Amino acid sequence: MAFQQRVFSGVQPTGNLHLGNYLGAIQRFVALQDSYDCLYCVVDMHAITVWQDPAELKKQIREVTAAFIAAGIDPAKHIVFNQSQVSGHAELAWVFNCVARLGWLNRMTQFKEKAGKDRENASVGLYAYPNLMAADILLYRATHVPVGEDQKQHLELARDIAQKFNNDFGPSMTALGLEGTFFPQPEPLIGGPAARVMSLRDGSKKMSKSDPSDLSRINLTDDADTVASKIRKAKTDPEPLPSEAEGLKGRPEAENLVGIYAALADISKEKVLAEFGGGQFSTFKAALVDLSVAKLGPVGSEMKRLVSEPSHIDAILRDGAARARVIADETMRQVKDIVGFVR
Numbered sequence: 062m063a064f065q066q067r068v069f070s071g072v073q074p075t076g077n078l079h080l081g082n083y084l085g086a087i088q089r090f091v092a093l094q095d096s097y098d099c100l101y102c103v104v105d106m107h108a109i110t111v112w113q114d115p116a117e118l119k120k121q122i123r124e125v126t127a128a129f130i131a132a133g134i135d136p137a138k139h140i141v142f143n144q145s146q147v148s149g150h151a152e153l154a155w156v157f158n159c160v161a162r163l164g165w166l167n168r169m170t171q172f173k174e175k176a177g178k179d180r181e182n183a184s185v186g187l188y189a190y191p192n193l194m195a196a197d198i199l200l201y202r203a204t205h206v207p208v209g210e211d212q213k214q215h216l217e218l219a220r221d222i223a224q225k226f227n228n229d230f231g232p233s234m235t236a237l238g239l240e241g242t243f244f245p246q247p248e249p250l251i252g253g254p255a256a257r258v259m260s261l262r263d264g265s266k267k268m269s270k271s272d273p274s275d276l277s278r279i280n281l282t283d284d285a286d287t288v289a290s291k292i293r294k295a296k297t298d299p300e301p302l303p304s305e306a307e308g309l310k311g312r313p314e315a316e317n318l319v320g321i322y323a324a325l326a327d328i329s330k331e332k333v334l335a336e337f338g339g340g341q342f343s344t345f346k347a348a349l350v351d352l353s354v355a356k357l358g359p360v361g362s363e364m365k366r367l368v369s370e371p372s373h374i375d376a377i378l379r380d381g382a383a384r385a386r387v388i389a390d391e392t393m394r395q396v397k398d399i400v401g402f403v404r
């Protein structure tokens with residue numbers, strides 16, 4: 062079956078949207094708008110897999126929506142919405158809870174990292190998170206999913222779930238006259254120089270919203286002075302920058318800053334090193350500050366302007382959810398028939 066080319070991706074409203082979310086995901090969402098029909102979702106149901114203060118959660122949902130729009134996503138041409146307004150996500154996730162195997166989920170490294178040592182106390186939702194993510198994507202039968210590298214394993218699981226559903230229910234689909242495969246194999250779109258942006262304080266850890274040190278990340282709402290100070294304080298090593306990308310091996314902090322520059326300037330790491338190789342970090346950092354402020358400053362100020370008008374954001378989310386529901390309801394109608402539920 063030929064599936065309509067469609068992009069789906071989501072961002073959790075868990076606070077402190079950072080440069081990693083921007084370069085690994087949001088900036089790439091913007092670029093895909095010209096070639097695909099896109100759905101960009103504020104995944105609030107994923108957010109509550111760890112405790113969220115209800116009043117803060119509302120603010121954060123609006124903040125992620127504002128970031129999408131400030132970065133250049135057009136909610137009139139594409140669909141921007143929050144997950145909890147479309148009940149199909151929860152319904153399909155339940156079906157997938159019954160398709161995915163415990164052994165598959167036991168292999169998910171993100172659960173192990175997030176649950177940490179206190180595994181017994183982690184929510185069931187955190188454990189089942191990848192099944193909900195598979196439902197998010199497959200509810201729209203999306204064919205392409207732009208994500209950062211940290212989500213690669215979850216995408217592979219979504220592909221396994223799609224395949225098992227198609228196999229398990231193959232005879233039921235045939236009986237219903239549905240030809241071929243029902244769910245596509247969604248393709249991850251991972252790549253570019255900033256698929257995994259690392260912490261500014263430790264090149265072995267990914268830049269993350271939940272890192273207790275604010276110096277580890279550049280938040281999209283940081284002002285120019287804060288961005289400059291965080292980049293100046295970013296950990297480096299004593300060697301000058303190499304002139305070839307090969308020379309970045311074993312130098313994670315240098316590689317991270319060069320990757321950030323390359324992604325912001327939309328050039329390759331080689332090109333960055335052709336310009337700055339052999340020089341000191343101080344010169345390179347000054348150029349990185351200028352570039353970061355020039356690129357992120359307008360996004361941050363537009364985000365602040367948009368969040369000051371919550372009713373406008375809520376209207377965008379309601380409109381997006383209504384349009385998402387049209388696709389989702391049709392998928393769920395067919396899924397219910399395939400599974401054997403009476404409607």
Ligand code: AQP
Pocket residue numbers: 071072073074075081082083084085086207208209210211212255256257258259267268269270271272
């Ligand atoms: N450091 C990163 N580099 C590149 N891409 C990243 N993403 C996240 N961190 C980086 C990508 O951003 C999108 C949205 O992520 P999310 O908020 O839904 O979830 P996350 O990956 O759990 O983000 P954080 O910042 O790491 O949050 P916490 O600290 O709560 O775990 C995804 O496409 C993700 O790949």
